[in-house]
Amino acid sequence: MKLLKYSILLIITVIAFQSCKSEKKEAIVMVTDYQCPMLCEGEKTYDTEGSCPVCKMDLKMINDGSEKVLSQNNEISEASIFNLSSTWHNEEGEALQLRSLKGKTLVMVMIYTSCKAACPRLVADMRNIEAEIPKDKLKNIEFVLISIDPKIDTPQRLKSFAIENEMDDRQWTFLQGTVSGVREFANVLSVKYKEISPIDFSHSNIISVFNAEGELIHQQEGLGVNNKETISSILKVTP
Amino acid sequence: MKNGAFKFLIVSIAFFMHCELFAQSEGMVYIEGSRYIPLYGRDSTVVEVKDFEMDIYPVSNLEYGDFLKKNTNWQKSKALKLFTDKMYLTNWKNDLQLEASALSNSPVTYVSWFAAKAYCECQGKRLPTIDEWEYAAMADETTKDARVKPEYNKKILDWYEAPRSNENTIGMNAKNAWGVYDLHGLVWEWTLDFNSVLITGESRKDVDTDNNLFCGSAAINATDLMNYAAFMRYAIRGSLEAKYSMKNLGFRCVKPVTK
Numbered sequence: 001m002k003l004l005k006y007s008i009l010l011i012i013t014v015i016a017f018q019s020c021k022s023e024k025k026e027a028i029v030m031v032t033d034y035q036c037p038m039l040c041e042g043e044k045t046y047d048t049e050g051s052c053p054v055c056k057m058d059l060k061m062i063n064d065g066s067e068k069v070l071s072q073n074n075e076i077s078e079a080s081i082f083n084l085s086s087t088w089h090n091e092e093g094e095a096l097q098l099r100s101l102k103g104k105t106l107v108m109v110m111i112y113t114s115c116k117a118a119c120p121r122l123v124a125d126m127r128n129i130e131a132e133i134p135k136d137k138l139k140n141i142e143f144v145l146i147s148i149d150p151k152i153d154t155p156q157r158l159k160s161f162a163i164e165n166e167m168d169d170r171q172w173t174f175l176q177g178t179v180s181g182v183r184e185f186a187n188v189l190s191v192k193y194k195e196i197s198p199i200d201f202s203h204s205n206i207i208s209v210f211n212a213e214g215e216l217i218h219q220q221e222g223l224g225v226n227n228k229e230t231i232s233s234i235l236k237v238t239p
Numbered sequence: 240m241k242n243g244a245f246k247f248l249i250v251s252i253a254f255f256m257h258c259e260l261f262a263q264s265e266g267m268v269y270i271e272g273s274r275y276i277p278l279y280g281r282d283s284t285v286v287e288v289k290d291f292e293m294d295i296y297p298v299s300n301l302e303y304g305d306f307l308k309k310n311t312n313w314q315k316s317k318a319l320k321l322f323t324d325k326m327y328l329t330n331w332k333n334d335l336q337l338e339a340s341a342l343s344n345s346p347v348t349y350v351s352w353f354a355a356k357a358y359c360e361c362q363g364k365r366l367p368t369i370d371e372w373e374y375a376a377m378a379d380e381t382t383k384d385a386r387v388k389p390e391y392n393k394k395i396l397d398w399y400e401a402p403r404s405n406e407n408t409i410g411m412n413a414k415n416a417w418g419v420y421d422l423h424g425l426v427w428e429w430t431l432d433f434n435s436v437l438i439t440g441e442s443r444k445d446v447d448t449d450n451n452l453f454c455g456s457a458a459i460n461a462t463d464l465m466n467y468a469a470f471m472r473y474a475i476r477g478s479l480e481a482k483y484s485m486k487n488l489g490f491r492c493v494k495p496v497t498k
Contacts, residue, residue, distance in 0.1 A: 078320040187352060187434055187481030188321065194435030202437055 003142060012114040034059035035110055076102075080185045080214035081188055086181030088146075091158040091174040098201075098214070101173075104142045107230075108211040110182075110191050112149035113161045114199045121223045122205050129207070132170065132231045133238075138171050140238050148193050150182055189219075211237040267292040267494065268418040270375055275384070277373050278469035290373045293367065294491040296409045297428060298358065300337055303347035306358050307335060313354055322353035326484040344408045346426045347488040352481035355490040364492035366431035369396045369476065371493055373469070376422040378415040385416075389438035395468045398424045405487040427475055429490040459460050 001002065014169055024176075025093070040054035051058050065093045076082045082099035089095055109126055111119040145167075147153035153161075158174035186193060193203035207230060209218040218233035272289040290403060307314050314334035315395035318327055329349045330341045337343065350358075352366075359365050379394075386392070389440070405426045412424040422428070480490075 008420075080321065083319055083321050183432065183434070184353075184356075184481075190480050192434045192436075192437045194432070194437065204437070 009097050018089050030161055036060075067235070076227055079216070079217060081185075081210060081216070082214040084181075084184065084188065086177060086184060088175040088177045088181065089155050090176075091155050091162050093155040101142055101144070102214060103212050105212060106142050106144055106214070107211065107234060107236055108144045108146060108189070108208045109206070110146045110148050110186060110189065110193070110203060112147050112201055112203075113153050113157055114149070115201070118203070118205055118223055122207070123167075124223065125207060125220075125227065127165075127167070129231055132227065133234065137235070137238050141171055141234065142173055143171050144168075144173045144175060146177065146182070146185065148182055148186065148191075149199075150176050150179055152199065189216075209233050209237075253408045254474055258408050262406070266296070269496070270371075270417050273374070275377075277370060277376060277475075278386070286370045288364065288371055290496040291367075291370075291371060292374055292494045292496060293417070293419055294364075294493070295414075295418060297346040297426060297489045297491045298355075298408055299344050300347045300435075301339060301343040303358065304335060304343070304351070304362060306338070310357070310361060313357060318354065322482055324482050324484055327351060327354070329484070332333055342406070342408055344410075345406060346409055346421070348405050348426055348489045349484040350429075350485055350488070350490065351484050352429050352433065352479070354484075356431070357493035358490070362492060364494045366429055366490060367493040369430045369435065372422070372430050374470075375415075375417055375419055378417055380413050380420075381416055383416050392468050395423045399471055417425070426487050426489040427472070427485075429475075429488065430476065433476040433479055434481065479486050 007162075028218050034045070034049055036052035036055065037057055037060045038052065038055050039116065040052050049059060057111070076099065082102055087095055087097060107129060109122055111122055113119075126143055126145065130138075135140060145158075145180055147158065153174075153176055155174075155176055158176060159168075161173055162172060189206060189208050191204045191206050195201055205221065206221050207220040208216060209220075209230060211217050212223050217237060218230055220230045268289075270291050270293050272287070274285050274287045276285050298301065309353060311317060311334075312319075315328040315331055316334050326349055330338045331349075332338050339431045356366055377384050377386045379388065379391045382388070404424065409425065410420050412421050415422065
């Protein structure tokens with residue numbers, strides 16, 4: 001009898017193993033986060049109550065205004081890039097998911113900082129676009145530069161690149177992903193790239209514009225092309 | 240006492256199952272890595288492929304159907320537009336059933352890169368890289384690198400001309416020297432880094448052109464046909480987008496071997 005019982009247990013284990021757990025949870029946006037009141041670990045947040053592993057103080061609940069906005073409207077459309085669940089690090093070293101950028105117009109480009117050929121011109125294109133946007137609209141736009149070289153482009157390196165290029169203002173964000181997260185995101189943008197040597201890539205030069213819902217509305221291809229259409233598409237979707 | 244030992248045995252088996260040690264090799268073969276020069280890709284430089292395991296067969300409609308049962312978010316009516324185009328699972332009449340004309344032991348096709356990637360990850364595997372796929376696929380029935388044999392290349396090119404091979408069933412072609420079936424002769428297959436081939440219409444104007452890839456006519460003039468067959472594969476990869484689903488494009492998975 002016992003033998004039967006354990007055989008059943010074994011079968012159940014096998015079945016449990018075979019069925020995949022990748023039933024993705026629907027996009028849930030955290031409304032409350034917990035954080036050490038002394039900020040021992042910088043901006044790091046936890047999603048459950050507890051105590052800080054460094055100073056042992058109780059974590060306090062924080063409620064970021066932007067997160068409240070998200071929770072009011074957490075529907076994510078089918079074509080939205082906010083469906084991607086990969087984790088990224090910005091130039092300040094903070095972990096984030098793309099959906100935390102929800103609510104702003106996004107202007108995105110993929111680059112790598114050791115690039116000597118096309119990237120400086122792509123970066124210049126991004127700055128030219130930014131310069132054409134009226135100042136009062138800038139708060140509703142995020143210019144995002146995503147590294148295709150996550151091994152070399154650490155948050156520190158992205159930060160110094162930002163400072164060097166005078167792109168350290170609020171509206172600029174630099175992201176480091178994982179190798180597979182970057183590959184997936186490039187495929188969402190239809191960006192092709194390949195590593196030519198450990199520090200060199202060839203890649204498509206595409207600037208993509210997303211509305212506040214994360215839906216692709218415009219792509220500009222090529223270097224030094226006329227930015228006019230891109231700018232008008234940005235202005236059209238930005239309040 | 241005996242009972243206790245049995246209990247221990249069962250628990251340890253269950254534990255190992257959980258660690259995927261058992262499932263790892265089922266339906267896969269071991270491919271011993273090496274260094275080789277792919278026909279295209281990295282400008283005729285040597286690439287290194289590490290040891291890996293490869294699915295013996297491409298993923299079938301039946302297997303994909305099982306995946307759909309457990310992963311409802313990939314069903315035809317529920318798959319996100321971000322990850323699929325409107326051709327996704329065109330030959331399925333609803334979320335779980337194939338069209339009557341499609342066979343359960345035919346390779347699954349009309350799947351996007353995102354879907355193929357999710358399927359493999361769900362099995363604890365991943366899609367093969369171009370270098371891995373090409374490495375395994377340069378074998379014929381007897382030799383691990385058959386690229387210089389005219390009959391190997393002729394066979395591949397004959398298939399490229401054969402219509403509707405996607406409706407055939409899996410395992411009808413002879414297995415290659417590694418023990419893998421249907422790398423040639425059935426359907427094209429997704430690779431993890433297909434988007435590293437820079438040969439699309441757009442790329443001509445906006446990226447460094449890759450003369451190796453670009454020059455189809457030079458390939459035809461080559462002394463053997465092998466460049467032409469490989470050129471076709473790279474050209475197809477270069478023309479794909481990750482959310483495309485195509486009639487003759489399926490996939491299989493691999494698993495890196497960690498020592």
